[in-house]
Amino acid sequence: xxxxxxxxxxxxxxxxxxxxxxxxxxxxxx
Amino acid sequence: xxxxxxxxxxxxxxxxxxxxxxxxxxxxxxxxxxxxxxxxxxxxxxxxxxxxxxxxxxxxxxxxxxxxxxxxxxxxxxxxxxxxxxxxxxxxxxxxxxxxxxxxxxxxxxxxxxxxxxxxxxxxxxxxxxxxxxxxxxxxxxxxxxxxxxxxxxxxxxxxxxxxxxxxxxxxxxxxxxxxxxxxxxxxxxxxxxxxxxxxxxxxxxxxx
Numbered sequence: 001x002x003x004x005x006x007x008x009x010x011x012x013x014x015x016x017x018x019x020x021x022x023x024x025x026x027x028x029x030x
Numbered sequence: 031x032x033x034x035x036x037x038x039x040x041x042x043x044x045x046x047x048x049x050x051x052x053x054x055x056x057x058x059x060x061x062x063x064x065x066x067x068x069x070x071x072x073x074x075x076x077x078x079x080x081x082x083x084x085x086x087x088x089x090x091x092x093x094x095x096x097x098x099x100x101x102x103x104x105x106x107x108x109x110x111x112x113x114x115x116x117x118x119x120x121x122x123x124x125x126x127x128x129x130x131x132x133x134x135x136x137x138x139x140x141x142x143x144x145x146x147x148x149x150x151x152x153x154x155x156x157x158x159x160x161x162x163x164x165x166x167x168x169x170x171x172x173x174x175x176x177x178x179x180x181x182x183x184x185x186x187x188x189x190x191x192x193x194x195x196x197x198x199x200x201x202x203x204x205x206x207x208x209x210x211x212x213x214x215x216x217x218x219x220x221x222x223x224x225x226x227x228x229x230x231x232x233x234x235x236x237x238x239x
Binding site: 001002004005006009013020 | 063064066067070071074109110113116117120121124125127128222225226229230233
């Protein structure tokens, strides 16, 4: 259960960083 | 402070919190290792509420004197607050699945936390759709939901969720671990807000050119 909680936190963080990365690519493409 | 230095600081703080919470702090008498989820859950929830309170200040500043930097700061504070809020509710559910035998109960703290998440998800949607002025006013008006959520165990009937002051009655390394994890989460949230705000401010400035 403790491991599952850590995995959930890392997945959420990775999803947000991926979203920000998409914003950067979107801004570059205009 | 450069983003790289901030990132190093975040890694150091998170590592220190990890060592204290997972290796040094003793296991809790009744819950055992399951209690370690608390070190993820409570600091994430507090960081989320701090981000939403800071969002209100940034949004009010953007209403008073609009600028791309203030607007970007407001948007990133809302998103990072939402990220930590979802993490807090999700980790709380994982803990409750074992401790309460159900991941969700309709009781004051959980219901108000979900209410706050929906409110700030609304703010994120408004910003993503480009309605900056409406989102700023919305963020200022949404502020009362933050203390209401924090104090919900005192304001409403007694629920299953422990009272908010209980975390500070922990002793020794448990309290040290909780406070270090909170400080590490605040630093981490600050770094994320910094990175996101730079991206949004740049996109906004390029859009104006």
